Amino acid sequence: MTVATAPLTSEHIPLAAQRYDRWFARARRPPSQRSWLADGPVRGDELLGKLQHTPGLEACRALDGDGALIGHLAAVPQDLRPDDPAALRSHPRSALVPHGGHALPSGRESEVLRSLYVRVAERLVADRRLVHYADVPAGEAATAPWCDLGFGRERVYGLMAVKARGRQPRGVEGLAIRRAGPGDLPQIGRMAAESARRQRGTATFQPQPEQALAALRVHYADALADSRCGAWIALRRGEEIGMVVLVPAQPDPVTPASCVELAEAYVEPAHRGEGISRVLLATGLAWAFDNGHRYMSANWPSASPLAAGHFPAIGFRPVAYRLSRTLDSRLTGPPGTY
Template structure:
């Protein structure tokens, strides 16, 4: 069946919200997660409302044979300055389909997405936005149609339930843990930058511009002064060798209201493998529980030799992915030429 594609405008948002809520409720979690993560609001109205106001939005809708909206796709442009810490995780001239940015009809996911992506990506490529991202819930229902277009998993968004103190990890000899405050910004910033700089290596090969790393060193000044946030530094024999930093998580379709986000975690390479990360995380989890948080979220690169194995072993379960597609940089000129 041929899919008709038309622009998505303000008048179509209410129906797009209904379609999104229905699709997301079906795709949000694989069966293995339904026993531990309670259903929360899908937030389609909130998400599409924000998208509608985004500058430079490129959006379309798919119509069935009766002219009824059955799906939508919306991408926002990303333009990041070199000294923006966000440029450490995203290409500075790219496009993102965020949560709320697409819905698909059951049984025709790949066919409909293919038609919509062809329309939306045309302008993106014309603007030389050759790196495309999409946020999707974990599970084949959401990821398979994008994989058919050449998108691959890049970032993992995981959640872990925060419970009352149970069995604590074994202590590490000579290790001290202290709460960090505003005066610790140089130490926290240095370790955050070192963690990010490590993403330059195999197998991530993520560009980490020095201007972005410099911005990262100062990024957490407000968090260290905010009692709603928590940060701890591990030291041994007077040397600071690790840290962890938590901030309140913004609620979303895969983030419960009572969630705190693990923004940074670092252990000096020479001290890894001793259990320092587990001690730091246990300290952070105890604080999170005492402050009313019942979930903790974290994000990591799926290609990271360290993080991709470590965080799932700690107890984080994937609830969402950021998929990406990078088009050949030789694209240009008339269609079909390089």
């Protein structure tokens, strides 16, 4: 069945925001996770209020038989410079449906999303944007309609509760942990770049442009000088063999306000399997609790053979996914031509 669609303009934002808040309450997480995870700030009106002013926004709304709004879809164009660290994780010319960018009616999710995406995707492809991303809360209700369109999980966003210090991991022989500061930027940058560079391999196969890697080497200069952030280096016999970097997390519908983000975590390959990452994480968690944080967030590639098993094993539970769809690069010209 074809669903009627029409442009989404500023006059429709209040109702679209209400629809989003109701949809998110249904789709946000599996019931098994709701007992321990705090809600992030939903604020559909704020999310959609920002979206409507985004240059190049492609947005439309779905209508029922009486012409009333029952859903919406809004995609933001992304154009990344070669030296932008964000280009390490996203295609430089793509489009993103962020949190707040879509809402669907109960019982008609796939049908309505398909009709909305048909309209929005046609404009994106005409603009030569062939990589599409969507941020969705974890759970079958939120992901299934996108899977019907050919989207798959590309990144996982997880949360861990930060608690008062309990049982700490056993010490690792010959390991020392020290707080990192501005003078440690070369070491932090080197390990961050090495961690990113490994995403070129199987099964992630994510291009890591050299210009973006070079920018990543100095990306944490401000964080290392900011008391709101925390970074630690693991050493053995004077050699830096691992690190973690924590920065304040940006609150969103799946990230509570009292949250710190695990921005970087790395252990040299020759020293993995000894528990070094757990010691580094325990150090960071203790600091986070003492500084008023009650949650820690992290995100990782779903196809990474290391991260996909490691992050859930150390306590992170999925709360959201970034889904992606890459269209055939032979698409050129009018729809249907190759």
